[in-house]
Amino acid sequence: MVVGAVIVILLLAGVVWLVGEPLRAAAGRDPEAADDGRPGLEAAKEAKYREIRDAEMDHRTGKLSPEDYGRLDRQLRTEAVEILRRLDELGPEPRRSPPGTASL
Amino acid sequence: MGASVGRAALILALGVCLYGIGAALYGARSGRREWVDSGRRAVYALALILTVCFAVLEIAFLRSDFSFDTVAGHSSTTTPTFYKAAAVWSSQEGSLLLWVWLLSLWSSAAIFLTRHALRDVVPYATAVLLGFGAFFTGLLAFLATPFATTHPVPLEGVGLNPLLRHPSMMIHPPMLYSGYTLFTIPFAFAVGALVVRRVDAEWIRAIRRFALAAWFFLGIGVLLGARWSYAELGWGGYWAWDPVENASLMPWLIGTAFIHSIMIQEKRGMLKIWNASLVLATGTLAILGTFLVRSGILQSIHAFGASTLGVPFVVLIALLVAGSIYLVVTRRDALRTEHHLDSLLSREAIFVLNNLVLVGLCFVIFWGTFFPLISEAVTGAKSSVGPPWFDRYTVPLALVLVLLSGIGPVIAWRRATPANARRNFRVPTLAAMLALGLLLATTTAAREPVALAMFCCAAFVLGSVGQEFYRGIAARRAMSGESLLVAAGSLVRRNRRRYGGYTVHLGMAVLFVGVAASSAFQDARDVRLAPGQSATVGGYRYTYVRPTASVVNDPKRTGSLLDLGAEVLVTRGGHQAVTLYPSRGYYPAPDTSQGPVGSLIGGEATSHVGLKAGLRRDVWSAIEPDIASLQPLIDRGNKVVPATRPDLAFVVLAAIADHYRAAPPPAQFRLIVSPLVTWIWLGGLLVFGGGLIAMWPAPGRRVRARYLARVGRELKEAPTPV
Amino acid sequence: MSPPRKRKIRLVTALSCAVVLASALVYTSFTAASPAVTPSQLLAQAQPGRTYQLTGKVVANSIRRAADTLDFSVIDRTGRGVSVPVRYTGAVPDAFREGREVIVSVHRQGAGFVGENGSLITKCPSKFAPAKTGSKPY
Numbered sequence: 022m023v024v025g026a027v028i029v030i031l032l033l034a035g036v037v038w039l040v041g042e043p044l045r046a047a048a049g050r051d052p053e054a055a056d057d058g059r060p061g062l063e064a065a066k067e068a069k070y071r072e073i074r075d076a077e078m079d080h081r082t083g084k085l086s087p088e089d090y091g092r093l094d095r096q097l098r099t100e101a102v103e104i105l106r107r108l109d110e111l112g113p114e115p116r117r118s119p120p121g122t123a124s125l
Numbered sequence: 126m127g128a129s130v131g132r133a134a135l136i137l138a139l140g141v142c143l144y145g146i147g148a149a150l151y152g153a154r155s156g157r158r159e160w161v162d163s164g165r166r167a168v169y170a171l172a173l174i175l176t177v178c179f180a181v182l183e184i185a186f187l188r189s190d191f192s193f194d195t196v197a198g199h200s201s202t203t204t205p206t207f208y209k210a211a212a213v214w215s216s217q218e219g220s221l222l223l224w225v226w227l228l229s230l231w232s233s234a235a236i237f238l239t240r241h242a243l244r245d246v247v248p249y250a251t252a253v254l255l256g257f258g259a260f261f262t263g264l265l266a267f268l269a270t271p272f273a274t275t276h277p278v279p280l281e282g283v284g285l286n287p288l289l290r291h292p293s294m295m296i297h298p299p300m301l302y303s304g305y306t307l308f309t310i311p312f313a314f315a316v317g318a319l320v321v322r323r324v325d326a327e328w329i330r331a332i333r334r335f336a337l338a339a340w341f342f343l344g345i346g347v348l349l350g351a352r353w354s355y356a357e358l359g360w361g362g363y364w365a366w367d368p369v370e371n372a373s374l375m376p377w378l379i380g381t382a383f384i385h386s387i388m389i390q391e392k393r394g395m396l397k398i399w400n401a402s403l404v405l406a407t408g409t410l411a412i413l414g415t416f417l418v419r420s421g422i423l424q425s426i427h428a429f430g431a432s433t434l435g436v437p438f439v440v441l442i443a444l445l446v447a448g449s450i451y452l453v454v455t456r457r458d459a460l461r462t463e464h465h466l467d468s469l470l471s472r473e474a475i476f477v478l479n480n481l482v483l484v485g486l487c488f489v490i491f492w493g494t495f496f497p498l499i500s501e502a503v504t505g506a507k508s509s510v511g512p513p514w515f516d517r518y519t520v521p522l523a524l525v526l527v528l529l530s531g532i533g534p535v536i537a538w539r540r541a542t543p544a545n546a547r548r549n550f551r552v553p554t555l556a557a558m559l560a561l562g563l564l565l566a567t568t569t570a571a572r573e574p575v576a577l578a579m580f581c582c583a584a585f586v587l588g589s590v591g592q593e594f595y596r597g598i599a600a601r602r603a604m605s606g607e608s609l610l611v612a613a614g615s616l617v618r619r620n621r622r623r624y625g626g627y628t629v630h631l632g633m634a635v636l637f638v639g640v641a642a643s644s645a646f647q648d649a650r651d652v653r654l655a656p657g658q659s660a661t662v663g664g665y666r667y668t669y670v671r672p673t674a675s676v677v678n679d680p681k682r683t684g685s686l687l688d689l690g691a692e693v694l695v696t697r698g699g700h701q702a703v704t705l706y707p708s709r710g711y712y713p714a715p716d717t718s719q720g721p722v723g724s725l726i727g728g729e730a731t732s733h734v735g736l737k738a739g740l741r742r743d744v745w746s747a748i749e750p751d752i753a754s755l756q757p758l759i760d761r762g763n764k765v766v767p768a769t770r771p772d773l774a775f776v777v778l779a780a781i782a783d784h785y786r787a788a789p790p791p792a793q794f795r796l797i798v799s800p801l802v803t804w805i806w807l808g809g810l811l812v813f814g815g816g817l818i819a820m821w822p823a824p825g826r827r828v829r830a831r832y833l834a835r836v837g838r839e840l841k842e843a844p845t846p847v
Numbered sequence: 848m849s850p851p852r853k854r855k856i857r858l859v860t861a862l863s864c865a866v867v868l869a870s871a872l873v874y875t876s877f878t879a880a881s882p883a884v885t886p887s888q889l890l891a892q893a894q895p896g897r898t899y900q901l902t903g904k905v906v907a908n909s910i911r912r913a914a915d916t917l918d919f920s921v922i923d924r925t926g927r928g929v930s931v932p933v934r935y936t937g938a939v940p941d942a943f944r945e946g947r948e949v950i951v952s953v954h955r956q957g958a959g960f961v962g963e964n965g966s967l968i969t970k971c972p973s974k975f976a977p978a979k980t981g982s983k984p985y
Binding site for chain 3: 287288357358359360361465466481485488489492493496497499500503504506507508509510511513514517518652653709729730731732747749751753793794795
Binding site for chain 2: 022024025028029032033035036039040041042043044046047060061062063064065067068071072074075076078079081082083084085086089093
């Protein structure tokens with residue numbers, strides 16, 4: 022019985038520590054920058070790049086005629102440039118988290 | 126002691142869930158990150174607590190601690206250790222605990238992976254996941270607790286139902302539940318995204334990953350279930366349109382539709398309302414699947430009996446449906462489409478068709494599964510539809526689906542020109558024609574037109590996927606000059622989603638060939654044979670050579686005390702094909718009312734099929750020995766064995782086994798020759814191999830970052846290449 | 848034709864196809880379904896040539912095995928009322944035994960009923976029986 026009570030108390034203490042830690046740490050921490058839409062744009066950029074590569078694969082495997090491919094590729098690249106421009110407008114990326122961790 | 130720890134931990138788990146919901150929502154509303162972080166940690170804490178709960182229960186089962194009601198009811202000292210470990214989830218309450226434990230683990234993984242991403246969506250997703258956690262821990266704490274105890278402690282338990290003593294019991298339920306619980310994660314992230322009106326590229330990337338993982342695990346779970354059913358007598362083969370089987374297939378079908386159509390949203394910003402509805406539907410169907418097994422509202426071999434959990438589940442499902450509809454309707458401004466379909470001859474259009482077929486399939490299955498309830502509501506009398514009704518609709522839909530999975534890969538996104546399409550269809554069509562000609566010329570496939578059509582569709586897929594791989598590799602080699610294998614490897618590595626997906630299509634085609642062949646060309650017979658007699662099934666001659674009987678020493682190690690079977694020689698055209706050993710195990714009765722000898726074997730009985738699986742066909746056999754003919758011997762033994770020496774009953778049992786071997790009565794056999802069943806499992810392996818390729822994280826981050834940087838630079842320098 | 852108009856036509860075509868297919872589905876489900884009945888209901892209403900889904904309990908000491916057939920009787924779940932004789936061919940599920948709840952598709956033949964091969968389902972008693980505290984679920 023005593024062992025059981027000890028386990029439950031330890032569990033309770035561990036849980037309280039685990040969920041309480043961010044609240045205690047928050048006092049001495051700088052407020053983080055608000056989400057400025059950068060992660061969304063980064064993901065959109067990656068998706069667009071993938072689309073460019075996909076179109077290239079479609080062309081190489083004979084699913085897109087050279088004319089269609091040329092037109093599609095130009096359009097996709099224009100869209101990619103637009104995303105890059107919007108990313109640049111946000112300014113240089115603040116170093117807030119280790120690189121790469123934002124992606125899945 | 127363990128039970129009180131478990132009970133306390135469950136209450137604690139419920140508290141953590143409620144706290145986490147509050148913290149995450151408060152953090153999201155007030156913009157205070159620390160509260161969101163605390164809510165996230167509540168998910169980790171839930172996983173920790175439930176791990177303790179599960180460990181307590183698992184230890185109780187392994188130690189045969191019969192003070193736990195659930196251990197006494199589902200395990201025994203005679204249950205082999207392997208099955209003691211798996212017996213935890215054979216009960217209603219134990220399987221609920223496994224469910225919510227897996228939910229907490231997978232949720233922790235998802236919440237951890239998104240800790241720096243989707244900042245506005247995550248708090249709501251956390252709250253939804255913890256909401257599911259609260260519901261299930263609440264059920265466990267108050268309605269179906271696995272930690273109920275008895276005093277005085279029973280000396281022996283009932284034992285794991287022998288029907289469940291199959292190696293699949295260890296792996297099938299955890300896989301299936303992983304699939305179900307994983308589907309609640311895209312659901313949660315969809316709810317979060319709709320609440321904050323954000324369905325952008327980052328959200329798509331996350332939700333696609335989660336949906337793919339759920340699709341993967343649920344698919345494995347479903348296929349393992351089919352494999353298990355195939356090895357049991359009376360479960361209707363690998364698929365019987367049983368409500369519980371159907372319940373697991375429905376979210377998988379809608380999940381399949383979703384992982385296709387989300388690609389259209391990613392590329393074109395189309396179908397947003399459709400996608401949101403699909404992903405919300407998968408989550409709801411996953412909960413419905415969990416519920417169906419336990420409600421007792423539908424008749425099923427695999428279902429839990431009548432239980433008290435019906436009302437809470439119906440309330441939860443109603444809440445999920447109403448909430449989903451409310452969210453989609455109120456958020457339709459954020460879900461406005463950005464483009465329209467350019468052409469009916471495009472991959473988008475094929476995907477839309479594929480979606481319609483999959484949703485149609487799901488609707489058919491839903492209607493058929495719930496028909497007993499529907500008909501009772503409409504006509505006042507309960508009635509049900511059987512497998513022929515399901516087949517009438519699912520077979521044509523499956524044919525179209527397989528055909529589409531061959532058309533999709535050779536059609537370009539946005540707009541394919543008819544000339545290109547004609548050129549790309551040449552090889553697949555030729556493959557289909559070739560298959561048709563060969564099958565008509567060399568086999569009797571013509572008498573089963575549906576199966577023949579499926580074979581041709583599969584050949585079409587093989588042609589189209591093969592052509593895609595061939596052209597991709599050729600293009601890669603032309604560019605890099607790599608050897609064939611290296612080029613193939615780097616092609617797949619650089620286009621995981623594309624070639625992983627193609628592999629899945631190929632695997633599905635192989636799987637459907639197996640399904641079509643084994644359902645159309647299966648030969649089955651039920652015969653009664655005495656030793657020395659034979660029966661011919663599908664060109665194979667089965668001869669009952671001699672009986673087998675073993676006491677205590679059960680060949681499959683499932684803990685049966687008596688195992689009666691047969692040595693069956695199978696020949697074809699005079700040549701020996703294989704020897705099979707089907708048998709039937711007899712397990713002790715839960716009480717001694719059948720006398721000292723009778724009780725040893727008077728409980729459940731279960732068949733062990735004798736099966737020789739092959740690439741071309743499976744030779745399958747099951748035996749039902751005539752145990753009634755042994756009843757006089759058992760009765761005599763019951764009189765002989767004194768109550769003071771129950772151990773002597775084993776001696777009598779051994780004598781009865783000897784008698785059975787010496788003078789065997791005729792036995793009832795079920796004999797099946799089924800072609801290409803192995804293709805179903807091989808196709809499944811291909812599907813999941815392809816799924817793994819598609820899910821695998823992109824190549825090393827640094828490499829990718831450098832590559833992306835270069836592309837970015839080059840794109841900036843030359844925005845309009847010629 | 849303008850693109851929005853074309854889209855509208857496509858949508859209407861797709862929707863009407865779906866409606867037609869769905870009505871076919873609904874219609875056939877009602878005509879193809881076999882009513883679920885208890886033994887007493889079956890005896891009261893069975894018409895020749897129609898299939899019924901019989902649910903009930905196997906009567907104790909009623910199982911007889913002949914050469915290739917199996918005869919048994921099914922009684923209402925409560926154990927009261929009349930019992931129905933059923934002749935079944937083929938292998939039965941492992942859990943089939945006297946006193947157990949079964950579901951089987953049957954049609955009338957003479958005075959008795961014939962079960963359709965492969966349609967016999969046995970409900971597993973112990974797997975998920977609601978365990979009462981302190982008692983064994985069997």
